[in-house]
Amino acid sequence: MASARLTRHDDVALIELDHPPVNAMSHALRQALAASLDAALGDRSLLAVVIAGAGRLFCGGADLREFNTPASVAAPSSNELRARIERAGVPVVAAIHGSALGGGLELALACHYRIAAADAQLGLPEVRRGLLPGGGGTQRLPRLIGVPAALEMIAGGEPVDATRGRSLGLVDATSDGDPRSAAIALARERARAGGPHPVAAERPVRIDDAAAFFASARERIAREARGAQAPLECLACVEAATRLPFDQGLAFERERFQGLVNGTQSKALRHLFFAEREAARVPDVPEGTPLRPVRRVAVLGAGTMGSGIAMCAAAAGLPVVQLETDRAALDRGRGTVAKLWDAQVARGKLTAAERDARLARIVPTLSYDDLGDADLVIEAVFEDLAVKQQVFARLDAACRPGAILATNTSRLSIDAIAQATRRPADVIGLHFFSPAHVMRLLEVVRGAATAPDVIATSMAFGRTVGKLPVRVGNCDGFVGNRMLSAYTREAGFLLEEGASPQQVDEALQRFGMAMGPFRVGDLAGLDIGWAGRKRAAATRPAHLRYSKVADRICELGRFGQKTGAGWYRYEAGSRTPVPDPVVGDIVAQCAAEAGIERRAITDEEIVERTMYALANEGAKILAEGIALRASDVDLVYVNGYGYPAWRGGPMFHADTVGLATVAERVRAFHARHGEWWTPAPLLLRLAAEGRRFNDRESA
Ligand SMILES: NC(=O)c1ccc[n+]([C@@H]2O[C@H](COP(=O)([O-])OP(=O)(O)OC[C@H]3O[C@@H](n4cnc5c(N)ncnc54)[C@H](O)[C@@H]3O)[C@@H](O)[C@H]2O)c1
Secondary structure, eight states, rough: EEEEEEEEETEEEEEEEEEEEOOEEEHHHHHHHHHHHHHHHTTTTTOOEEEEEEEOSSSSSSSSGGTTTTTTTSOOOOHHHHHHHHSSSSSEEEEEOOOTHHHHHHHHSSSSSEEEEOOOEEEEEGGTOOOOTTTTTTHHHHHHHOOOHHHHHHHHOOOOOOHHHHHHOOOOOEEEOOHHHHHHHHHHHHHHHOOOOOOOGOOOOOOHHHHHHHHHHHHHHHHHTTSSSSHHHHHHHHHHHHOOOOHHHHHHHHHHHHHHTHHHHHHHHHHHHHHHHHTTTTTTTOOOOOOOOOOOOEEESSSHHHHHHHHHHHHHTOOOEOOOOHHHHHHHHHHHHHHHHHHHHHHHHSOOOHHHHHHHHEEEOOOOGGGGGEEEEEEOOOOOHHHHHHHHHHHHHHHHHEHHHHHHHHSHHHHHTTTSSSSSSEEEEEEOSTTTTTTTTTEEEETTTHHHHHHHHHHHHHHHTEEEEEEESSSSSTTHHHHHHHHHHHHHHHHHOOOOOOHHHHHHHHHSSSOOOHHHHHOOOSSHHHHHHHHGGGGSSSTOOOOHHHHHHTTOOOOBBGTTSSSOOOOOOOOOOBBOHHHHHHHHHHHHTTTTTOOOOOOOHHHHHHHHHHHHHHHHHHTSBBBHHHHHHHHHHHHSOOOGGGTTOHHHHHHHHHHHHHHHHHHHHHHHOOOGGGHHHHHHHHHHHTTTHHHHSSO
C-alpha cells in the first residue's frame, strides 16, 4: 500500500512518501501525496512543508509497471503535484536521503529548497530505459544548474552524489545522516524570513553560443548512442529549454516523452530491466536454499581471464589465492593487474590506498597446499580438457569438503570436468567474459550433478562481485558462445557469397552491434578458434557446409591485431583495421573451390542472416532448456557480446520483427542454404500460434 503520512513538527508539516520498496510514484502514491499536501496547505497553523521518503530512499521515480497503462496518466498527475508545490505559497523543502532518481528528483526540483544526506544519489536515469525525464526535469534542471551540467546528467543518466550536487547548485545544503531535521529547521527559517521562495521553473536559462554548444554536443552524443534515440531526444529537450518559455518547454518535453514511451526502443530497454530481475530467479533452486559461505577465493591461472577474475574478487573485498605453474606467469599476471588499477588511479576512479589494499588481497602461490582454505575455486587455465581434468583431480585432493569448484571454460563440458573429481555436485561453470573486470555478464553453468546450493551460492557470488549472473545449462558453448558460433558462421558464409569483411562489419555496426564479427575476431585473436576447429575436424559432419576462409587466414600466421594482420591488416602500433586484398583473394579462392558463384550482397541480407541465425539457435537453446527463458538469452547477448541494448536482445528483436516473418525467412534460408538453417520447432510453433519468445509483455 502506498501512503504519504503527514506529521506535525510544531508549525512545519512533514510528509513521508511510503511505497516500498522504492517509493515509486504510482497512482496511489500520487493520490496520497495530493491529499497530504491539501491538508498541510489548508491548515493556516502550518508555515512550511517538508517532503521526505520512508524506508531507505527519498523516491525512486515513476512506477515502471504503470507505463503505457491508464494509471500512469490518472489524476492527480505528477505535473499537477509539482505545479501545486511551486504555487504552495509556503516554502516546501525536499529532504533527500538514499536517492532521488527520475520522477523522484523531478519532484524535488519542484520544491523550493533541497537538503540531501551527503551520500545521497541524485539522478535522472530515464535515458537508460530509452526515455527522457518527462516530468519537467529537462526544463527545470538546466535552469537550476546550467545547460552543460544538466545535459550531462540527463543524456548520460549517471547520478551524482549530494556533495557534487551541492557544488552544481542542485541541492541547497547537505547533511550528515538523516536530512529530515535539517530540512524542518530550514523550512521554518525560510517561512519566517518570508517569500517569495525560489521556483526553478521561473529562473532564466543562460548559455553562450547555444548553436555551437548544441552542434558539438549533438555530434558527440549521436556517436556514443550507436543508434539509441533517447540520448538525442534528451538533448532536443534541453535545447528547447534554452529557447522556449517554461510552459512551452514542458509541452515539448511531453510530446518527445510520448514518442519514446510508445516506441520500440524504450520497450526493449524496459524488457531488459525486468529481465535482470527475472534472471535472479532460478526455478531449480528451491526458495530459501541456504548459501555456502564464500569468504576466501582461489583462482587458477594468471592469464587474461585469471587476472581479470582475481581483480573482480579482490575489488569486492575478498582475499584471493592465485595459483600458476611458474613464478614468471604469476609476476606477469600481477603486472597486468597493477597496470590496470594504476590506470584507474590516474583517472581518479580509484584511490592509491584502495589499489594497494586490493593488490595485497591477491596472494600468489605455486602450491595446491595453499588452496585448503578456499571456499570457492575458479579455474582459468588453458582451454584443454585433459589439462582441466588434471587440475580438477588435484583440486579434489587439495580442497576442503564443501568448497565450490568452478571452471571458467568457454565451451568444454562441465560434466566431463566434474568427472575428474569425486564430488561432481560441487562442480559448476562460472563463465566470465573478457575483459573480466569490465564485462557484466556471468554465465553460471549448471552440470548434470551440480547441487542446488552450489548454483544459488554461485549466483550470489556473481552479484557480490558486481556481475549479472545468468543460469545456463551445459552444452557446447552454453548460451552465448553457442549463439556466437551460429552468428560468425553466417558472417563467414556471407564472405564466400560476395560480401567483404568490412561490409559485414559495417552493416552490423550500423544495426547497433558494438563491433562487427571480423573486427571482434581480430581483437580477440583468431588462433583459439582455429585450434578448436582443428580439434573438431575429425567429428565434423562432412555434408554440412564449411567455410575454409578462417583456417586459410590462420595458416598464414594471421591471428589478428596481435600479429598485425587477420581479417584486416594493422599498421604498427595501430588498432585501425585496414582492408587487405590478401583476404579478398583467399575468400575468392575458397568460394571458387566450393563452387559458389559470388554475387552482390545487400546490408539487409547481412543483418537478416546473422540476426535470424541468432534467433533460430536461441530457440533451440530454449527448447533444450539450456536457457531458462528467452529474456535470459537476451541478457546474455546484450551483456556479453555487444548487442545493442535498445533492440532488447536477439530474441526480443525477433519478437519485434514478428516471429511469422522470422520463421518465413528461416524457411527460405533453409531451402537455399541447407541444413544449418533447419528451423527450430519452437520458432515454427510460436510463429504459427501468433506468439512471441518473450510472451510476458513487459511494456
Ligand atoms: N580469453 C577469453 O576471451 C576467454 C573468455 C572466457 C573464458 N575463457 C576461458 O578462460 C580460460 C583461460 O583463458 P585465458 O584467455 O585466460 O588463457 P591464458 O592463456 O591467457 O591464461 C591461461 C593461464 O593458465 C596458466 N596455466 C596453464 N596450465 C595451468 C595449470 N595446470 N595450473 C595453473 N595454471 C595453469 C597459464 O600459465 C596461463 O597463464 C580458458 O578456459 C578459456 O577458454 C577465455
